[in-house]
Amino acid sequence: MVAKFFTDTHEMLRDTTRKFVEREILPYIDEWERAQEFPRELYKKAADAGLLGIAYPEEYGGTNGDVFHVVGFTEEICRCGSMGLIAGLGSHGIAVPPILNLGTEEQKQRFVPPVLAGEKIASLAITEPGAGSDVASIKTRAVRDGDHYVVNGAKTFITSGCRADIVTTAVRTGGDGHDGVSLLVIEKGTPGFSVSKKIEKMGWDASDTAELTFEDCRVPVANLLGGEGAGFVGIMQNFQNERLMLAVMGHAFAQLAYDKAYAYAKEREAFGRPIGAFQVTRHKLVDMAMQVEIAKQYNYYVASRINAGEYVVKEVSFAKNFAAEVAEKVCREAIQIHGGYGYATEFGVERLYRDVRLLAIGGGTTEIMKEVIWKLLEM
Secondary structure (H helix, E strand, C coil), X not given: CHHHHCCXXXXXXXXXXXXXXXXXXXXXXXXXXXXXXXXXXXXXXXXHCCCCCCCCCHHHCCCCCCHHHHHHHHHHHHHHCCHHHHHHHCCHHHHCHHHHHHCCHHHHHHHHXXXXXXXXXXXXXXXXXXXXXXXXXXXXXXXXXXXXXXXXXXXXXXXXXCCCCEEEEEEECCCCCHHHEEEEEEECCCXXXXXXXXXXXXXXXXXXXXXXXXXXXXXXXXXXXXXXXXXHHHHHHHHHHHHHHHHHHHHHHHHHHHHHHXXXXXHCEECCEEHHHCHHHHHHHHHHHHHHHHHHHHHHHHHHHHHCCCCCHHHHHHHHHHHHHHHHHHHHHHHXXXXXXXXXXXXXXXXXXXXXXXXXXXXXCHHHHHHHHHHHHHC
């Protein structure tokens, strides 16, 4: 089944990513998790290894590729066991596409190559203290004043927000609703733009998550993407790929949790034999393996349809919800199999459990996904 989706070029990328994880991440990840930050230099190392520009146009520093190059890369980098690092290192994955989809050639050349080269960090700022999944309700206001917009408002839960050099920001330039939403690229150091705080979290420790403030922040009109009112469409265009990658992260982390639990069950003894020899443990592992495989194969199926250019909003919503649920179940059982050691940090499964919890929230909550699905079922 896997051969249907992955070719030799995909496997080469997997190998490159696997070696990068083993060399540049695994020896340090526990330290970075404790520090709640990884070195900025990792962006440049990843770029030099050809891992930041996957599936982006060559003219902007990318390496082209298709959806399955991104899927394979995602599965392999998940072996590092830190969803926070993955989110932080890949924050450009949600910040750059709106620039490529809506931006002028000048904007693309100005903003994209430094990010894909690992020289600048990009983040996406949509969520606000009073508007999360309901993108059309954002309140951050941008008022035209000559050749600038004056921006006032706040954003929250912004991945890489503390140290981002460019922030693709949703603002309101018009009236209520989605027609009034626009996108501005706001650069670090712009007067009136500040990081108001770094948010402490349950998981995703290695990524910085920020609350941003804009107070009479003057942003050049030249940083407007696609014209006023184009922001909502620009945001929605990327949701399909973002949600697929969250689903892939779900099955990849579930796979990692299963692998850890399987190995532990073979080694740990109780009552004179490995705990994997007990039927109750074997059946847990069977259920875990079954759930992981079903989520994985469905994600591959959805990826193949996206790769073919099909409209699969319903299916990608199914995939995200199901993979998030599988990830939580499998990680929970991995902790149970480890017993007391599962609750300790040294075996890593407790981090997996904490990290996967966000999958049912980020990129659109499970409840929002169900509303999206229901509307499509009624069509």
